[in-house]
Amino acid sequence: MPVNKMNVGRDYTFGFYDGNTGTIVDLGDVQNVRVTANYHDIASRPYNDVPRFGYIPDGYSISFTITRTGPDLEEFQLAATQRFNDGAIVKPGFLNETVTNQDGTVSRYQYTGFCFKVTDLGDISRESVVKMTCTGMASAKVKIA
Template sequence: MAANTFNIGRDGLQLTTFDATLGQVQFNGLTGFTAKPRYKKLESEGADGVTRFRNVPNGHEGTFEIDRVDSSAEAYFAQKESNFFAQYPPSQSTITQTVTELDGTVTQWQYTNVEMALENAGDWKALDKVPLQVSWSASKKIQVA
């Protein structure tokens, strides 16, 4: 393998999102995806004078970056809002990220118990594109393939 070969964004932008109540979620115009682990940082100051640290896994969080090409993202969140006011139980989602590795193999990661929020429904300016942002938080990340 060449020394300066590495993954680029499109290698991991194959995403499938499934809502337990609303079914498959399609965010058309996806341009970016971020995923970050969360940790609860514990610290203990012992009587022996030694400070001990421990990072406890505490979920994952990230964003979808979207260029608005249709109403798919807004329609999904409008339906979630409508369900809330109709007093339906909240639904959670699963995000599956498929990554094409440099050797051609495929790795899949699944984020479970995902809750999403439409953070930005668009900045509408003259001739500029309209970017949207969806944030998400998940309980776990597991490797499925």
């Protein structure tokens, strides 16, 4: 819950819907998430006037650090690779984000056109949790509640 009108990482939850299977993929114990809003620059530099600049929204980049709690992410990655190698259509899914605000209300957002990959299956050593890394991209972020 929020602390003294400040949000902390415990206020956020994430869930992934796989557009290929129509199922929710268990992400495991999500530890760190970094969301970056991407833009590309545009510019007009006329000879007889001042320059004009702007930014065009260009989706979102999202990275995760996850503690492995089961085989779901590894099996998702294997299935995605197999789907691609079989020449099947690979559909994006969506990522849901739920935030508990400092006033107790809940905001829900959805990253649409979301695709992601498991980039690091983890460092496996005795008596340590296995940390996995994922990165993804989304077309847009919309408020759903």
